[in-house]
Amino acid sequence: MKPVLSSHRLVLRSIVHSDVDDLFEIYGNEQVMEFASDPVFTSIEMVHQMLESVARLEATEESFEWAIVEKASNKVIGTCGLHSFNQARSECEVGCLLHPAYWNKGFMSEALPLLFEHAETMGIQQLRADIDQHNVRSQRLFRKLGFKAYQSCYVLGFSKEVASFPHTRNNAT
Template identity: 60%
Template sequence: MKPDLFGSRVILRSIQMNDIDELFEIYSNIKTMEFASDPVFISKDTVKEMLESVIRLELSGESFEWAIADRTTNKVIGTCGIHIFSDCGQSCGVGCLLNSLYWQHGYMTEALSLLFFHSKSWGIKILFADIDEGNIRSQSLFKKLGFEDQNGQFQRTL
């Protein structure tokens, strides 16, 4: 079972069905979704389908996704997770999405730092992230977190 992870300003916790409104706020925002792999969500039903997929992938051990909640308000402001395990579970991909209203305030830096520390405790040694060429904000964030650009794929050894 994946634990809740506590930072000074954020909590990483399991995504719940009662998070649908806050997740829809994130996934329906054109600015937030500009570089996401999914299109902008047009209904809360799409969020419900996503949550059902998250549950299936976690049960199979293929992916683990956390809600990023503001510790003061408990509002879900983003998501982050690890997936695409390889090398006998020693390496995996990282994905994240943050409500654009919370950009440039250090929330994702804190959330990913918690995630990476926890990933190391699971025996993960290498993290990678595919970041679009035009997504300068995410590239800067991942470089700040110790990732190196390996021809368009960012990688970090824990």
């Protein structure tokens, strides 16, 4: 079972069915989903399908997803997760989404280090963030968190060129 992680303003916890309305505000938002791998959600049913997928992938330990909850409001303001593990489970990809009302307030800069610390306890030695070349906001965030751009690549399922930002304990700043 994955742990609950917390900071001064945030709690990272499992996503639960009572989060559907907050999640729809995030996944149904065109600004949020502009550079995401999933399409903009057009119904609550799509959120329910996502929850089923998250549960299935977590049961097989293929992926782990956390709700990012603002402590002050107890509202889910985003999600973050670990997925696309290599065979040795020493590397994986990190992904995150945040409702635009919470952009530029340091929430993701507060949430992701909690996730990175947990990844290290899992034996993860390198994290990757595959970011669309036009997603300057995410590139800036991951650079701030110590990730270094090292190549342009194509990710299966995407036709978009993305920048890949590896993060290891040795290159963290």
